[in-house]
Amino acid sequence: MSALLKKDWFGLGLVLIFGSILISLFKPAFISPFNLYVLMLSVSLMLVVAMSQMIIIAIGQMNLSVGAIGGLVAISFTGLMEVYSMSILPAVLIGLLIGLACGFINGYITVKTGISAFIITLATLYIFKGMNLGITEAQPFYEIPEAVKFFGNAKIFGPIPYLVIIPIIITVLMWILMNRTSLGRYMLAYGNNVQSSELIGISSTKIVIYAHVISGLLAAIGGMLVVCRLQLGTPNIGDSWLLPSFAAPVIGGAILAGGKVDVIATAFGVILVSIISQALVIFKIDPFFVQIFLGFMILLAVFINRYREYREERRTKVFSDE
């Protein structure tokens, strides 16, 4: 039990459970099947995006181009199907390939030049988004195959959408990667302290490139999932990803300096953010208040996390990054 208490995701889990019970007491519509379905959809999409950012946070960097990669892949995916009447599978593969290539570019330049990933991905954000606008001239693609629409809209059973399958698989894989593989350990070690990981003989080049490639792939998957959901390939996909992509891992206890991320807590962070923005709609919060409310919620989440950390620190007196 005490081991459980120390987990980052435990406190968040409690907040989620009590929060949900509280909301559904006031508004029973919250646990209606349709609302659960809507909730799962928005969680599914943001989960992939948050994972894409989380893996970069793990190595102590930031990826500002997550949304730009997602958008570029989204319009490429739909464009290939509409303009070149490509079938779904090759379009998906090319989409993944683009995501992989974008991630590789980010990682390769970062590691070869030693320039902060923040700056590199700021530049590639312009490049990827610029390609997106150059290709589409701001026009959406509309011709989406029925199978894609079905995948984005249908339910497996009850309120559970098909769309949730891929994000769950990804989350499980990410958990395995970060907790059970040496690559994951190396990434965290790299994030913790670049020099010491260099000493134990891991090629930092590989670690950084792998992390960025995975991030690019996840952003690509996120972009394509949004296409399934929206049923159109608009150039704006990904524009609004940046803040939530950071919010979820950080609420989940990730440290921006690197070396510490928690997959399950990140997933809980995503759910928390989704529930909050849903609750704002359900409780009909005055639209002018919504913005302020969100700000205070982030602060509150951070305070709680920080307080917990502080108590833990005092108990164990171990070194902390902040």
Next chain:
Amino acid sequence: MNNKIPNFVKTNQFGLLILVIVFICIFSFSTDGFTSRFNIYALSRVVALDIMIGLAMMVVILTGGLNLSLGALGVSAAMFGGWCMESMGIPISITIILVLAFGSFLGWINGFVTVRTGVHSFIVTLATMSIYFGFMTLLTEAEAFRKLPEAFTDFGSLKLFNKYISPLLIISVLTCFVLYYIFKYTDIGRKLIAAGANPDAAELSGISVDRMFIYCHMLSGFLAALAGIMLTARIGAAIPSMAGHLGFDWLLPAFLAPVLGGTLLSGGKVTVFGTMLGAILVTLINNGLYLIDVGEFWVRFFLGIILLGAVLLDRAREYFTVKNSIVS
């Protein structure tokens, strides 16, 4: 042999200056309108604002942090100024002082929360961005203040030096010199840098790092408020949307200028004139790309490529100078 190369040549600023000159030459010869009076005047105004925004970000980057609330803070301060002048009839000079104080106060909140909680300022300012902007839209109901005193709005369209230069640019350049002086020659400036460079060592040598970090955030708020005032004068009204949704439109120039200018994101280093040159470079490229007519939809793409190129070039220059100094 290496001694013959003056120190200035080895700096990031020099590389930037060369780039700026190269781009000026390219654009002057390849486009008609680049050197027109109208264009240079327009450029001077855009540059003025980008410099100020860049400086506001730079002073927080000094602490190893970021200020995402920059745009929201600047707009809130500007709206406060509009309210002072239009609704309260407060004279311009007093309004400006009040606005700057207000901006510093919002910056103080950022700094105080960051320091007291130990949470990264990225997250704190992410939250305050929503809060400041939310309160601003709530209080103003998104209504602009547009009946500002003429003396104030006229200043924004004043043309100096044979109508080539906006007075706003003078303000920004002056601010650069003041900041340069503070960081280079004053005790407090050196303490700020020491705190940013190595908080533990600074703490040991008796500097209150927390206080220094709060000062940096206050300075950032002050400069953002100044940028807000300048933008208000330039547009001739205080408008809630003048920096986009949540003030996001300011963030890219805010990062680009200091980063191109050689400010380290890990903190502890400021380059005031680098930031200035960085802002000039970005504005130049943006303007030139429109003039060269690459097709507007591709402007962002080329801007990204050129930025990447500029950063890589700077890296190459650094590598070269380091190698050189090792050789000698």
Next chain:
Amino acid sequence: MKKFIIFLTSFFALLVSPVFAGGHGVTKVALVPGGPHPYFAAWEQAGLDAVEDFGLGKADYRVPAEWDLSQQNELIESLVGQGYNAVLVFPGDAVGTNKILGELDDAGIPTAALAGCVEQPTQAKFCFGTDTGHSAYLGTKELIKALGGKGKIAHFTGFLVDPNTTLRINAVEQAVSEAGGGVEIIQVIADIDAYEPADEKINAFMAAQGSEVDGIVTTAWVPAVVAAQALTNMGDKRIKMVGIDHDEVVLKAIKDGYVHGTMLQNPYGQGYIGSYVMDKVRQGCEFKADAPWKSTAQTDQFIDSGTVFVDISDVDTYVMAMRGISLEILETFDSTYLNCPS
């Protein structure tokens, strides 16, 4: 260092003295939207057609790289250098765009607001477009009619910082209050101008209020698309929705019966006629003192480019209907509005 740059630029300025097309000569119009957005796509063809039909020098569709007031200002400023001598602009901000229009006017370049208006006082010659508030009002009226004069409605709209949003919220409220006590606005959802948040919030709304709400009015592009898609996905034909603009998703949902109708605007006509009028203005035409301007909340020099309500009966033919409106405006434009030197 700074001085050096100034010196350098001034030096080049003397070398390459700029050539401005003066008050006469060929008209080169720039059509500048607020940013990359599908609504304005028709302006490109409209400009090209205007060049061909009216013998203009240029009528180019020039798009700011981002949806951002300062980017738009920078683009417009650069247009002057490129020799454009007339500018039609969708104002990035109803107030904030005025300053740059004034400066263009000082430089001898006539401007006008297209598709959306700037607030007076302004140097823009006129505003040719859709009265956003009125369009929202008419759309709500249509919705109330479809609901038979009673029911609960929701309003989805764009960014709160956009002054047009306030106009729209007020207009919807006005239409509702005129309907007597039967209609009630149960929720306004704003700030959803991006697809993913719009999808999340609109679906959350459907989950919470879907069974209560009878009608939806949307007054911005993205919410209209997402709400139409949501109703289509749910297969719900009970909730009546009136959208805005001509996105394919909205039009298809109307054909399929999931959306009651949409308030269409006339972007092609705006670009085509706008370019024509700018040429006339440059040739020395003045607006008549007694021109039959319309008044809106923003300006009293407004010309309606036409906004029509389209439902399932005319969704296939709306393009022709719009062409008809455009030609009608064009035919009588000279005699109605202009005094031209012979």
